[in-house]
Amino acid sequence: MTHLIFPRRTALTTGTALIATPHIVRAQANDPIRIGSLTPNTGGGAQSGPEIAEAHRRVVELVNSQGGILGRRILLTQENDETNPEAGVRAARKLIDADRVMALLGLWASSVTLGVLPLVEAANVLLFSTSSSDDIPAANKRGLLFNFQPLNAAWAVAIARLAVRRNYREIALAGPNNDFATTLVASFRRSFEEAGGRVVNEPFFYNTTQPSFRAEVDRLLRGNPPAVFIPGYVADFTAVYRDIYRAGYRGRVFTISFAVGPQFKTAVGAAADGIMHGFPVPPVGSPAYDAFLRFMGRTPNGEVQLPFGSAGYDQINLLLLAIAAANSTDVDAVKAMIPRVANGPGERVTTVAEGLAALRAGKTLNYDGASSSVEFKPDGSLLARDFELYEIRDGRDVSVERITSAS
Amino acid sequence: MTFYLIAIATSAGFYLLLALALNLQWGLTGLVNFGVAGLYALGAYASALATERLGLPFLLALPMAALVGALAALMLAALSARLSGDYLAIVTLGFAELIRLIAMNEDWLTRGPRGLAIATRPLPEGLTREAAAIGYLLLVLAVVAIAFWALERIRRAPMGRVLRAIREDALVPATLGRDVQAFRLRAFAIGGALMGVAGSLYAHWVLSITPDHFQTPVTIITWMAVVIGGAGNNRGLVLGAFLVVGIVEGTRFLGGVLPGLDAERLSALRIVLIGVLLILAIRFRPQGLIAEQPLRHTPPGAQP
Numbered sequence: 016m017t018h019l020i021f022p023r024r025t026a027l028t029t030g031t032a033l034i035a036t037p038h039i040v041r042a043q044a045n046d047p048i049r050i051g052s053l054t055p056n057t058g059g060g061a062q063s064g065p066e067i068a069e070a071h072r073r074v075v076e077l078v079n080s081q082g083g084i085l086g087r088r089i090l091l092t093q094e095n096d097e098t099n100p101e102a103g104v105r106a107a108r109k110l111i112d113a114d115r116v117m118a119l120l121g122l123w124a125s126s127v128t129l130g131v132l133p134l135v136e137a138a139n140v141l142l143f144s145t146s147s148s149d150d151i152p153a154a155n156k157r158g159l160l161f162n163f164q165p166l167n168a169a170w171a172v173a174i175a176r177l178a179v180r181r182n183y184r185e186i187a188l189a190g191p192n193n194d195f196a197t198t199l200v201a202s203f204r205r206s207f208e209e210a211g212g213r214v215v216n217e218p219f220f221y222n223t224t225q226p227s228f229r230a231e232v233d234r235l236l237r238g239n240p241p242a243v244f245i246p247g248y249v250a251d252f253t254a255v256y257r258d259i260y261r262a263g264y265r266g267r268v269f270t271i272s273f274a275v276g277p278q279f280k281t282a283v284g285a286a287a288d289g290i291m292h293g294f295p296v297p298p299v300g301s302p303a304y305d306a307f308l309r310f311m312g313r314t315p316n317g318e319v320q321l322p323f324g325s326a327g328y329d330q331i332n333l334l335l336l337a338i339a340a341a342n343s344t345d346v347d348a349v350k351a352m353i354p355r356v357a358n359g360p361g362e363r364v365t366t367v368a369e370g371l372a373a374l375r376a377g378k379t380l381n382y383d384g385a386s387s388s389v390e391f392k393p394d395g396s397l398l399a400r401d402f403e404l405y406e407i408r409d410g411r412d413v414s415v416e417r418i419t420s421a422s
Numbered sequence: 423m424t425f426y427l428i429a430i431a432t433s434a435g436f437y438l439l440l441a442l443a444l445n446l447q448w449g450l451t452g453l454v455n456f457g458v459a460g461l462y463a464l465g466a467y468a469s470a471l472a473t474e475r476l477g478l479p480f481l482l483a484l485p486m487a488a489l490v491g492a493l494a495a496l497m498l499a500a501l502s503a504r505l506s507g508d509y510l511a512i513v514t515l516g517f518a519e520l521i522r523l524i525a526m527n528e529d530w531l532t533r534g535p536r537g538l539a540i541a542t543r544p545l546p547e548g549l550t551r552e553a554a555a556i557g558y559l560l561l562v563l564a565v566v567a568i569a570f571w572a573l574e575r576i577r578r579a580p581m582g583r584v585l586r587a588i589r590e591d592a593l594v595p596a597t598l599g600r601d602v603q604a605f606r607l608r609a610f611a612i613g614g615a616l617m618g619v620a621g622s623l624y625a626h627w628v629l630s631i632t633p634d635h636f637q638t639p640v641t642i643i644t645w646m647a648v649v650i651g652g653a654g655n656n657r658g659l660v661l662g663a664f665l666v667v668g669i670v671e672g673t674r675f676l677g678g679v680l681p682g683l684d685a686e687r688l689s690a691l692r693i694v695l696i697g698v699l700l701i702l703a704i705r706f707r708p709q710g711l712i713a714e715q716p717l718r719h720t721p722p723g724a725q726p
Contacts, residue, residue: 095689100634102689106674108429111425112426133629192527194536197529198536220534
């Protein structure tokens with residue numbers, strides 16, 4: 016005899032009703048334009064995901080209140096990828112197949128972007144990311160992916176150049192064992208050696224969950240190299256830096272700006288002074304960036320705020336303008352229109368409203384964004400983005416130099 | 423929507439294979455295996471490397487994944503031969519983490535955190551997206567059916583009786599002259615082979631694997647499916663696997679029903695719901711939704 020905890024029929028009905036509900040919502044919406052936003056709201060990307068999601072949401076609310084695009088409402092469905100490719104792919108399937116979105120915006124971790132890519136290609140859906148893995152352009156076979164972040168190779172060139180220019184000819188390398196750091200370290204090594212530097216000790220990759228990094232740091236500092244470069248995230252970098260400081264290291268430490276945010280500075284205090292770090296930054300002080308900050312309820316203060324939110328803002332703006340310019344939600348038509356709206360030639364616009372006005376006046380567009388001028392190469396990667404290099408002095412980031420690096 | 427339901431059913435199929443394997447090891451034999459994710463990962467990587475690096479066809483990669491899974495499970499069982507209960511649980515959990523770390527750090531083989539892209543697909547090229555999705559589901563269901571049939575045979579066979587006896591009290595079959603350790607190894611190896619097969623099918627379905635795909639939640643969902651479905655009963659697992667995967671995926675749609683739930687809260691709520699369900703199941707239905715049925719054995723020639 017089999018015993019069920021509740022009748023099979025109840026289970027089936029409840030389950031079906033649960034799954035069928037979005038259909039009911041949909042039927043009332045009068046054929047909206049469906050867009051998905053897939054961001055890392057928890058896990059390793061939790062610092063960046065929510066601001067991307069918020070930028071998407073605010074733009075869609077604004078555009079809907081102004082009458083939508085092509086006379087249609089925008090239906091934005093948001094999911095959390097948990098900064099994990101397994102969860103991210105499942106969420107992407109739901110967005111593509113259940114919500115029938117035409118584009119996925121906001122992907123952040125390279126592992127998630129690369130994991131979702133085969134799915135997007137099978138279903139012919141657009142994908143906008145801020146992922147910097149050097150593997151992405153080659154994987155973007157059908158040109159459906161547009162990346163709003165320069166590739167690791169570009170970050171590496173910028174920081175390697177900074178180090179060599181300051182006469183650091185020898186450097187030791189380490190980083191967390193993830194896609195971002197491993198490809199970044201490899202690119203850095205190449206650029207640094209091309210510029211005449213030499214990498215000492217074998218680069219190595221640590222596991223971020225370790226409580227202490229003494230053994231790793233001893234290995235990193237063997238032979239007392241004049242400089243080290245550690246492209247980590249804030250939690251692991253704080254732990255690694257603590258052990259570097261304890262070891263009494265006097266050389267220069269280079270890293271990525273997101274490793275030394277406010278959380279890091281509070282944790283290590285005055286010991287942070289002297290660290291040099293760099294990051295692709297929005298054009299701080301530009302009218303488009305300031306307008307974006309005010310739109311998000313922030314006050315422009317001359318510093319980098321919402322570095323990934325600004326890219327999220329550009330993603331949704333660009334997509335909506337490309338749909339309007341293509342006068343269609345057909346993915347192939349929009350895909351062909353994206354580089355034309357992003358790169359021009361046309362009237363320079365920075366918001367959806369400006370763009371729609373220019374289109375009504377019969378002009379072509381050139382979208383200029385909050386995160387960069389948003390110009391794409393044919394492989395879907397960004398043509399160039401500002402890169403800012405800082406030194407921490409008295410607990411504050413002081414800009415050392417800014418370069419526009421080709422990605 | 424159809425595609426989505428097919429995808430959910432396909433992924434429930436992977437978990438059902440894992441659950442069937444775990445049921446043989448734990449439900450039937452009482453061996454606590456928290457290393458499900460590790461064996462799953464081994465199968466996935468073995469199959470992916472066989473097709474992508476060695477250029478073998480999928481039909482050869484699949485048995486290779488089974489072999490690797492079986493050998494790894496044998497090794498794991500042999501190493502932890504004298505352990506049981508909590509101690510075995512910790513060793514197996516450590517094993518899964520070990521496999522994940524090896525996949526993470528041996529870049530030359532697995533490409534580490536950058537992930538392994540898989541181009542080989544088990545189905546013929548040129549199918550429409552719909553045909554490919556349904557075809558893969560049918561492939562998974564066929565493998566599930568074969569596994570189900572084989573495991574039911576084992577359960578009813580003399581071997582199944584010995585395994586159950588080991589679960590209840592290993593001393594009894596030992597007293598009756600059975601080699602308890604050999605049976606334990608066999609249960610572990612068969613389960614490991616099946617987990618390897620599940621990994622292979624999964625890898626060629628997602629087409630891109632990283633060590634992050636094989637973290638502890640895989641093990642937890644498998645355990646949930648067995649506990650909720652009914653340990654020791656293969657039929658219960660079918661219900662358990664589909665129910666658990668249904669909850670993991672179905673909670674996404676709560677956002678459309680309950681206002682004020684964003685994606686972030688929903689993904690947290692999903693874990694809470696599963697936890698609550700597990701507690702409720704263990705409190706009110708410790709034997710699972712479909713309890714194990716006692717097998718009545720009638721010796722040949724005996725009067726009923």
